[in-house]
Amino acid sequence: AQTVTQSQPEMSVQEAETVTLSCTYDTSESDYYLFWYKQPPSRQMILVIRQEAYKQQNATENRFSVNFQKAAKSFSLKISDSQLGDAAMYFCAWAYNNNDMRFGAGTRLTVKP
C-alpha cells in the first residue's frame, strides 16, 4: 500500500529563520511525482513545489526547496527566510500513473514574529 507519513504534527519557526518539514513515503513504484501543498486558514490548497522521481536534481521554488532522497523514500521541504505568510498546514503528497494523490497527515507550521 502506498502511504505518506509526516511525523511532525506541528512545527514552529522564527521569522526569517529556516525550517525543514519531513515527509517519508512507501511505494514500490519507480516513476512517480511528489508534491508539497500549503493550506492556509482560508483552506485553499496551494501547490508549493513539485518533484519528479526520475529527476535527481532537487526542486527549488524561490525560498522553498526539497531534499529528495529516492532510496530512502524521503521528501523534506525546506523553507528559508520564513515569513509570517508561510504559517499554514503543509501536506506532502504522492501521485503515480492515473491513480489518485495520497496525502500525509499534515504539519502545522507556526511562524513567530
Place this chain on the structure above:
Amino acid sequence: GAVVSQHPSWVICKSGTSVKIECRSLDFQATTMFWYRQFPKQSLMLMATSNEGSKATYEQGVEKDKFLINHASLTLSTLTVTSAHPEDSSFYICSARLGLAENPYEQYFGPGTRLTVT
C-alpha cells in the same frame, strides 16, 4: 491559469434534505476530477474520482447512493449529498487534473465548500 471554482462556498441545510456542490475548471478542460472530504485539523480524504462521461469511482467506505457524483462535461463535476444528516457536516474539496505530458498528476484544488447540516 488552472483555476478551479466551487459553489457554494458555504451551505447550511436541514437534516433529510439534499444539497448539490458544483466544481468547475474555469480555464482548462479536466478529464478527471476528484472529491475530497476534510474534517477539522485532519488531512484530505479522497471520496471519489470522477471521469467525464463515465461513472465515478468511489473509495471504500463511501456510500455511492448518498454522495452522487456527476461529471457531465469537461469543466463541471457535481457532488450531491442526498438525505443529509449532521454527521455529513464537513469541508468538501474538489480538484481537477490537467493531465499534461510534462505534469501529468498535479491536481488543482477548488476553494472548498463548508457543509453544515442542522
